[in-house]
Amino acid sequence: MRIAVIGVGHVGLVSAAAFARWGHDVVGLDDDAAKVATLRDGRAWFHEPGLQELLDEVVAAGRLTFTGDPTEAIPGAAAVFACVGTPPNEDGSPNLAYLEAVARTVAEHATGDVVLVEKSTVPASTGRRLEQVIVREQARLGSTHRIEVASNPEFLREGSAVEDTLHPDRIVYGTSSDAARDVLRAVYAPVVAADGCPVVETDVATSELIKHASNAFLATRISFINAVARICEQVGADVQVVADGMGHDPRIGRAFLSAGLGYGGSCFPKDVDAFAHLARAVGVPFRLLDEVRAINVAQRDHVLDKLRQELWHLDGKTVTLLGAAFKPGTDDLREAPAVHLARALLAVGARVRAFDPVAHVAIAAEVPGVEPHDDVHAALHEAHAAVVCTEWDEVVALSPEDYLRALAYPIVIDGRNAHDPAPMLAAGVRYHSVGRAAAPREVG
Numbered sequence: 001m002r003i004a005v006i007g008v009g010h011v012g013l014v015s016a017a018a019f020a021r022w023g024h025d026v027v028g029l030d031d032d033a034a035k036v037a038t039l040r041d042g043r044a045w046f047h048e049p050g051l052q053e054l055l056d057e058v059v060a061a062g063r064l065t066f067t068g069d070p071t072e073a074i075p076g077a078a079a080v081f082a083c084v085g086t087p088p089n090e091d092g093s094p095n096l097a098y099l100e101a102v103a104r105t106v107a108e109h110a111t112g113d114v115v116l117v118e119k120s121t122v123p124a125s126t127g128r129r130l131e132q133v134i135v136r137e138q139a140r141l142g143s144t145h146r147i148e149v150a151s152n153p154e155f156l157r158e159g160s161a162v163e164d165t166l167h168p169d170r171i172v173y174g175t176s177s178d179a180a181r182d183v184l185r186a187v188y189a190p191v192v193a194a195d196g197c198p199v200v201e202t203d204v205a206t207s208e209l210i211k212h213a214s215n216a217f218l219a220t221r222i223s224f225i226n227a228v229a230r231i232c233e234q235v236g237a238d239v240q241v242v243a244d245g246m247g248h249d250p251r252i253g254r255a256f257l258s259a260g261l262g263y264g265g266s267c268f269p270k271d272v273d274a275f276a277h278l279a280r281a282v283g284v285p286f287r288l289l290d291e292v293r294a295i296n297v298a299q300r301d302h303v304l305d306k307l308r309q310e311l312w313h314l315d316g317k318t319v320t321l322l323g324a325a326f327k328p329g330t331d332d333l334r335e336a337p338a339v340h341l342a343r344a345l346l347a348v349g350a351r352v353r354a355f356d357p358v359a360h361v362a363i364a365a366e367v368p369g370v371e372p373h374d375d376v377h378a379a380l381h382e383a384h385a386a387v388v389c390t391e392w393d394e395v396v397a398l399s400p401e402d403y404l405r406a407l408a409y410p411i412v413i414d415g416r417n418a419h420d421p422a423p424m425l426a427a428g429v430r431y432h433s434v435g436r437a438a439a440p441r442e443v444g
């Protein structure tokens with residue numbers, strides 16, 4: 001099948017490469033000329049484990065090409081996957097303008113019947129709006145091809161995106177005709193046959209809602225355990241053991257019950273806000289989600305409180321952020337807690353260093369004033385405190401002696417519970433983690 005993928009970013013590029021691996025003939029279209037040039041050069045434009053190897057394979061096989069020109073991508077495609085961004089507006093609603101632009105482009109360039117598939121994360125009812133856009137554009141252009149809108153949300157996780165896409169835990173698509181459903185079936189037939197993953201076939205609005213409900217639920221679990229962690233700190237309990245104890249219940253499970261700095265990334269923060277916004281718009285306010293968001297923001301503020309508790313005032317102090325990316329395995333900084341912390345620390349006059357094996361340059365560009373480091377020991381040297389923001393291997397491997405040797409004051413705020421508290425405290429590190437009973441004694 002010939003497939004066009006519009007927007008070759010974190011979702012689009014990985015999806016395009018997977019479609020090509022499954023034997024389809026794929027063209028990736030992006031309006032960012034620099035990204036297209038990098039991809040045509042044979043290089044992925046962002047870091048993702050296994051992506052470069054997969055690209056090498058499918059590009060060499062001649063099944064994936066890239067272009068900035070819609071006339072090279074859309075004509076002849078049976079399915080066009082829209083994978084453009086849906087970033088948040090000020091009011092929490094998602095900006096769907098990029099998606100609308102895709103619908104207009106498809107209406108203009110389709111040379112036959114085609115299914116326009118929303119892979120971007122969108123609020124329920126977006127499909128209907130896209131259909132209106134297409135009908136109007138086609139009327140203006142005098143085009144009569146049948147363009148149907150389908151929904152096929154993406155569940156990949158950055159850091160394991162290639163693995164998640166090649167071996168999905170489920171495939172969900174929503175269509176409004178048998179013809180569109182058959183196109184989606186044909187797209188995924190190779191992976192369903194090979195992997196036997198469950199397939200949910202439904203209508204467009206239900207499919208759209210599955211994605212928002214899934215992300216909102218996962219974010220809720222994270223905020224839930226973070227709220228429990230705060231209580232643990234007050235009553236001297238250990239949140240990791242609490243989570244283990246809860247997780248043995250098969251109705252609960254252990255996943256997404258790790259207390260820490262809170263969720264970040266390009267999806268959870270914006271998708272929680274977008275779902276809350278949609279709920280308000282349809283007259284069913286989902287206040288639980290407002291609280292999920294508030295707890296998440298409070299986790300970052302809590303780190304600043306712990307730093308102040310140790311360092312008194314932060315003006316003139318040097319703080320090293322260990323990890324910049326929102327999670328290990330990616331160089332994505334969108335909504336990364338480290339970015340929020342860096343801005344907050346610089347605003348109160350602290351000097352901020354950031355270690356990250358792949359995103360050090362990016363955080364210095366994103367937050368002017370941050371000193372980038374790709375060597376964890378150099379990043380710690382003579383700093384007044386370290387904050388663990390991302391559990392990269394290099395960070396997890398740091399020993400109490402490493403901290404004691406490098407830091408000016410041996411203060412470590414572990415925002416990811418990456419270290420074992422007992423050896424840290426025994427060695428004399430002023431070690432604070434999230435929701436775990438052991439904490440350093442008062443100074444003096």
Ligand SMILES: NC(=O)c1ccc[n+]([C@@H]2O[C@H](COP(=O)([O-])OP(=O)(O)OC[C@H]3O[C@@H](n4cnc5c(N)ncnc54)[C@H](O)[C@@H]3O)[C@@H](O)[C@H]2O)c1
Binds near residue numbers: 031085119155
């Ligand atoms: N990143 C994730 O982990 C993830 C997971 C699941 C779902 N999603 C959703 O997928 C969507 C895309 O996210 P992403 O992280 O891949 O974004 P991204 O910013 O990495 O990629 C979007 C790409 O679209 C391109 N683009 C924008 N407008 C265009 C247009 N009109 N024509 C052609 N190209 C255009 C951009 O240049 C960019 O390369 C979002 O809705 C997101 O919520 C993301």
